[in-house]
Every structure is written in C-alpha cells, then in structure tokens.
Amino acid sequence: MSKSSIFSRPRLVVKKILARAHNEGDGAVVRRSIGRPELQNFIHSSFSPPAGFSDHPHRGFETVTYMLQGAFTHQDFAGHKGTIRTGDVQVMMNDSRKRYSSIRNACWTRIEQRYQELLHENIPKVEKDGVSVTILAGESMGIKSKVFTRTPTMYLDFTLKLGSEHHQPMPEPWNSFVYIVEGEGAFGSPDSTSMPAHHCLVLGPGEGLSVEQIFKAIEVCSDWRAAD
Numbered sequence: 309m310s311k312s313s314i315f316s317r318p319r320l321v322v323k324k325i326l327a328r329a330h331n332e333g334d335g336a337v338v339r340r341s342i343g344r345p346e347l348q349n350f351i352h353s354s355f356s357p358p359a360g361f362s363d364h365p366h367r368g369f370e371t372v373t374y375m376l377q378g379a380f381t382h383q384d385f386a387g388h389k390g391t392i393r394t395g396d397v398q399v400m401m402n403d404s405r406k407r408y409s410s411i412r413n414a415c416w417t418r419i420e421q422r423y424q425e426l427l428h429e430n431i432p433k434v435e436k437d438g439v440s441v442t443i444l445a446g447e448s449m450g451i452k453s454k455v456f457t458r459t460p461t462m463y464l465d466f467t468l469k470l471g472s473e474h475h476q477p478m479p480e481p482w483n484s485f486v487y488i489v490e491g492e493g494a495f496g497s498p499d500s501t502s503m504p505a506h507h508c509l510v511l512g513p514g515e516g517l518s519v520e521q522i523f524k525a526i527e528v529c530s531d532w533r534a535a536d
Contacts (some may be wrong), residue, residue: 318516380393432451473519493519
C-alpha cells in the first residue's frame with residue numbers, strides 16, 4: 309500500500325470478526341458475521357441442491373441477495389416467485405414469508421428498499437489498474453448503481469489483482485464494514501495486518517477506505533450505510 313493514504317482521515321479496522329461456518333436451514337452452510345443494530349445483518353451462505361430454507365418470516369426487514377455462484381429460487385405468500393443466477397441481485401419486500409431452494413453461494417445483507425431484481429448484465433461494473441468493482445448499491449469510480457435504497461447505502465463487490473490497491477471514498481458519518489469472500493489483503497493503513505477470507509472487518513469513522521491486495525486475488529463485499 310502507498311506510504312501515505314490519500315485520505316486525511318482514513319477509516320481503520322476497529323473490530324475483526326471471523327465468520328465461522330455452521331449448518332442452518334435444510335442443508336445450508338452459513339457464515340454469520342454482523343448482527344449489530346447499527347450494521348444490520350450480513351450472511352455468507354453455501355448450498356448444494358436441493359438444500360435451502362423452509363418457510364420463515366422476515367419480521368419487518370428487507371433482504372438483498374447477491375449471487376456469487378449458482379442459482380437461487382424464491383417464493384413468498386404474496387405471489388412473488390423468481391430465480392436469480394450468478395452475479396444477479398434480488399431485493400425482497402418486508403413482512404413476507406419466503407421459501408428458498410437451490411442456492412449454491414450467496415451473500416445477504418439488509419437494506420431498506422422495495423422489491424427489485426437485477427440481472428448480472430444490468431448491474432454496472434468498472435475495472436481500472438487491476439481493480440474491478442460491481443456496484444450493487446451506491447457509487448464507485450464515478451459510476452452509480454441502478455438500485456434505489458430508502459436508507460442511503462453503498463454495497464460494492466471488489467476484486468483486486470496481485471499488487472493492486474484501491475481507495476474508496478465514503479460519507480464520513482456512515483457505518484461501514486468489509487467482508488472478505490476469498491483471498492487476503494491489507495485494509496486501512498500501510499502497516500495494517502493482512503486479513504484472510506471469511507473475516508468481517510468493522511471500520512471506524514473517516515473519509516474513506518484504502519485496501520491493498522497482497523496474497524493472490526482478493527474478492528471483497530463492502531457495505532456502507534447512513535447512520536441512524
């Protein structure tokens with residue numbers, strides 16, 4: 309990472325959480341990393357067909373499902389039914405009971421918005437200097453997402469090649485965290501400790517986050533949202 313950050317007040321890692329795998333639902337392997345009220349929930353799940361979840365309520369919150377690999381079929385009692393595949397995004401309305409099946413690898417996070425479904429080809433992506441980003445919500449590298457969120461939110465999927473780095477601005481008062489899907493990288497400052505996959509990094513206040521890829525390709529799902 310560069311000797312000095314481009315931010316006068318860079319965001320640093322204030323808490324590290326290893327999302328350990330455990331069985332949940334009907335054959336699902338789930339990694340839960342965030343469950344704090346100010347950050348809501350972020351869940352990384354892996355399934356092999358026909359595994360999934362039985363009927364269950366969402367109890368007043370919306371979910372966003374981002375498919376890293378495989379396919380996901382949902383159904384609720386309001387008549388909504390559909391399948392999303394690798395790279396697609398689905399937003400579920402609140403107060404509905406859902407049925408899930410045939411999921412392989414997915415990331416969930418909570419953000420407040422209406423039901424939406426976006427296919428991979430319709431989600432904006434940018435690549436520059438060894439860094440690629442899929443913009444699920446919010447903005448990065450001058451490109452904005454098509455997803456509307458009632459609570460202002462940034463939800464970004466970064467992949468960094470060996471030796472590359474990125475500096476992501478964000479509104480200073482927002483809550484923020486990073487989840488490492490695979491690979492290993494350094495976050496926040498030039499002397500920060502490298503963090504491996506399946507760790508969730510809660511970030512402190514500041515103008516933005518710097519990240520450097522230091523050991524094989526790294527994929528990072530990042531989530532920032534306005535503080536309550």
